[in-house]
Amino acid sequence: MVGIVDYGVGNLFSLTSSFAAIGSEVVVSSDADILRTADRLILPGVGAFRDAKAKLSESGLDKFVKEEIGKGKPLLGICLGMQMLFDKSFEYGEYEGLGLIPGNIVPMEGKIRKDLKIPHIGWNPLFFKKQSKLFKYIREGDCTYFVHSYYADTCPDYVTSVAEYDIEVTASVERGNVFGCQFHPEKSGEVGLLILKAFLEI
Amino acid sequence: MITKRIIPCLDVKDGRVVKGVNFKGLRDVASPVELAKYYSSAGADELVFYDITASAEGRSLFADILTETAKSVFIPLTVGGGINTTDDFDRVLKCGADKVSVNSGAIRDPGLVERAAKIYGDQCVVLSVDIKRVGGSFHVFAKGGREDTGLDAIEWIKRGVDHGAGELVINSMDTDGVKNGFDLELLDLVCSCVSVPVIASGGAGCMEDFITLFQTLPKVDAGLAASVFHFGEIEIPELKRKMADAGIPARLNH
Numbered sequence: 001m002v003g004i005v006d007y008g009v010g011n012l013f014s015l016t017s018s019f020a021a022i023g024s025e026v027v028v029s030s031d032a033d034i035l036r037t038a039d040r041l042i043l044p045g046v047g048a049f050r051d052a053k054a055k056l057s058e059s060g061l062d063k064f065v066k067e068e069i070g071k072g073k074p075l076l077g078i079c080l081g082m083q084m085l086f087d088k089s090f091e092y093g094e095y096e097g098l099g100l101i102p103g104n105i106v107p108m109e110g111k112i113r114k115d116l117k118i119p120h121i122g123w124n125p126l127f128f129k130k131q132s133k134l135f136k137y138i139r140e141g142d143c144t145y146f147v148h149s150y151y152a153d154t155c156p157d158y159v160t161s162v163a164e165y166d167i168e169v170t171a172s173v174e175r176g177n178v179f180g181c182q183f184h185p186e187k188s189g190e191v192g193l194l195i196l197k198a199f200l201e202i
Numbered sequence: 203m204i205t206k207r208i209i210p211c212l213d214v215k216d217g218r219v220v221k222g223v224n225f226k227g228l229r230d231v232a233s234p235v236e237l238a239k240y241y242s243s244a245g246a247d248e249l250v251f252y253d254i255t256a257s258a259e260g261r262s263l264f265a266d267i268l269t270e271t272a273k274s275v276f277i278p279l280t281v282g283g284g285i286n287t288t289d290d291f292d293r294v295l296k297c298g299a300d301k302v303s304v305n306s307g308a309i310r311d312p313g314l315v316e317r318a319a320k321i322y323g324d325q326c327v328v329l330s331v332d333i334k335r336v337g338g339s340f341h342v343f344a345k346g347g348r349e350d351t352g353l354d355a356i357e358w359i360k361r362g363v364d365h366g367a368g369e370l371v372i373n374s375m376d377t378d379g380v381k382n383g384f385d386l387e388l389l390d391l392v393c394s395c396v397s398v399p400v401i402a403s404g405g406a407g408c409m410e411d412f413i414t415l416f417q418t419l420p421k422v423d424a425g426l427a428a429s430v431f432h433f434g435e436i437e438i439p440e441l442k443r444k445m446a447d448a449g450i451p452a453r454l455n456h
Binding site for chain 2: 125
């Protein structure tokens with residue numbers, strides 16, 4: 001069973017539906033005792049880093065997530081949920097992340113050509129940097145759907161794929177049992193569902 | 203490189219797709235859910251559902267079909283039609299919409315875009331504008347194109363983007379229904395004034411019109427159309443292949 005960590009940000013309808021579509025049992029909860037019964041976790045997130053991190057901390061779910069990861073449970077952070085896995089974010093200030101993957105979240109503005117639009121919205125092909133368990137059923141060049149203005153400028157050791165947007169934008173990361181994707185697998189059609197399916201099999 | 207999006211638009215009334223459609227393998231051609239699944243598997247990059255229902259009962263049917271669609275179609279869904287308040291945003295987002303398109307509602311209440319963007323984020327708010335040439339300038343039309351507001355389109359668009367509209371649907375009433383190509387003059391003007399994604403609408407008659415659009419105006423992000431897709435005049439997989447052959451980034455593997 002997949003546990004979706006519900007800490008009060010974003011709409012979890014599509015994410016829940018996509019797990020249901022691939023035949024997985026799914027529980028959406030903010031209760032650590034319920035989430036503990038899941039054998040893998042999803043950390044979702046949309047909106048601003050500061051607010052999301054504050055809500056995660058207020059609910060005490062930040063500690064819970066770290067404990068479960070420490071026990072070896074696989075976790076997939078999606079979009080802002082991935083960004084929170086890192087050390088710090090520089091979105092409208094400087095905020096501490098969960099520190100599970102080394103690196104910082106920085107604005108794309110100033111790093112990419114001025115004629116490119118921010119947010120980076122749309123379908124972009126993935127270029128593989130390393131093998132990842134998440135890529136079991138997909139091929140290099142498959143497109144996924146992105147919506148974001150900040151990206152993970154991280155230690156290259158943990159980047160498994162990038163998308164090209166003038167710079168190489170971190171698209172997915174993996175460190176032990178901690179996984180993250182900047183794109184939205186629940187909005188990336190068949191390719192996205194195959195990534196979620198691969199996560200279920202880790 | 204980000205790919206250019208192809209977006210079919212479905213007009214829905216009382217929970218049924220309005221324009222006639224006839225595809226092989228589709229059991230119910232007027233079912234929005236069936237049609238959405240069909241387009242998703244054909245490689246549509248996004249879908250727009252436009253609710254043209256006026257009654258409360260129709261609204262509730264629309265909510266049902268939207269929920270049903272979002273349970274089985276995993277590409278971005280944009281919903282428009284009858285969006286006048288942030289409660290309307292809430293209503294459709296809860297049913298699984300990813301973005302909400304406002305048109306007349308933003309004209310009636312110019313603060314709507316800003317309020318919605320603050321609550322749901324810029325990426326969620328799509329400003330859709332019906333535009334027609336009047337005299338020597340471009341005017342914004344309201345109520346499905348029936349009423350000239352007298353507003354200058356470029357000023358209106360800039361204002362919307364300043365207030366948080368994350369994407370624009372630019373529908374040219376001059377080219378809409380003519381099937382002679384998109385309104386390149388208008389779209390070029392809009393692209394030169396804003397830095398958010400621009401979705402071109404109105405005028406697509408054949409595949410070449412999409413190729414011309416993206417080759418002439420590389421800043422346009424997406425092309426939207428309804429009847430050419432619904433009547434099978436343009437098959438999306440073939441359109442995508444032609445785009446790729448012409449050197450336009452397109453999502454082929456899906």
